[in-house]
Amino acid sequence: MHVLEAIRSRRSIPRLVEPAPDEADLRTILEAAACAPDHGKLRPFRFTVLRGEHADAFGAVLEDTYRARCRDQGTEVVPAKATKERSKLGRAPLVVVVSAMRPAGESPIPWTEQLAACAAACQNALLAATALGYGSMWRTGEPCYDDRVKAALALSPQDAVVAFLYLGTVPEGLRPRAGCEPDLDGLVREWRA
Numbered sequence: 001m002h003v004l005e006a007i008r009s010r011r012s013i014p015r016l017v018e019p020a021p022d023e024a025d026l027r028t029i030l031e032a033a034a035c036a037p038d039h040g041k042l043r044p045f046r047f048t049v050l051r052g053e054h055a056d057a058f059g060a061v062l063e064d065t066y067r068a069r070c071r072d073q074g075t076e077v078v079p080a081k082a083t084k085e086r087s088k089l090g091r092a093p094l095v096v097v098v099s100a101m102r103p104a105g106e107s108p109i110p111w112t113e114q115l116a117a118c119a120a121a122c123q124n125a126l127l128a129a130t131a132l133g134y135g136s137m138w139r140t141g142e143p144c145y146d147d148r149v150k151a152a153l154a155l156s157p158q159d160a161v162v163a164f165l166y167l168g169t170v171p172e173g174l175r176p177r178a179g180c181e182p183d184l185d186g187l188v189r190e191w192r193a
């Protein structure tokens, strides 16, 4: 698939089914991610694969940390929300958490640029998945900003969770959404002296 076709045809698919990318395809996807432009060659991106029973166990982490956030904020636990946190990784057979490792000490490369490199890695992964025929979706949400979730991923509070990339097969019969037809109106201008 031509890269422009992958860019135009990629769409977020909220529910994905088996088969997940096999080991070879997953490697291709993660290699594409790691090809992202990366100022200073710091390799700030890390990829944590969640699948099978381990994804179920991580769902328990997401529920527990939701409950802990409610405690911190003094708000009631909403049972439906707790259930959603526990089960949401089940929306795809494989999830890759993309995180950004913050280097210790001062770096000549601003942290925002390291986050930008990780975002580029995410998009590369989504495009590679699209080119290989898989469906995908980039999700975030409160767990990304919860230090307890970071700890469960062996990250420190200074690191960032940039994405939960849901990967799998588009369910049969799902009507494909039209490809992206971007409207550039108001987005582009030519600077003049």
Ligand SMILES: Cc1cc2nc3c(=O)[nH]c(=O)nc-3n(C[C@H](O)[C@H](O)[C@H](O)COP(=O)(O)O)c2cc1C
Pocket (backbone or CB within 6 Å): 010, 011, 012, 013, 138, 139, 140, 141, 180
């Ligand atoms: C940084 C980032 C975070 C996102 N987080 C979520 C999310 O938490 N939940 C969600 O439904 N979509 C999330 N998305 C996906 C966008 O909502 C989605 O790309 C958008 O709706 C456009 O749809 P498309 O991907 O089909 O073009 C996120 C996208 C980005 C780039």
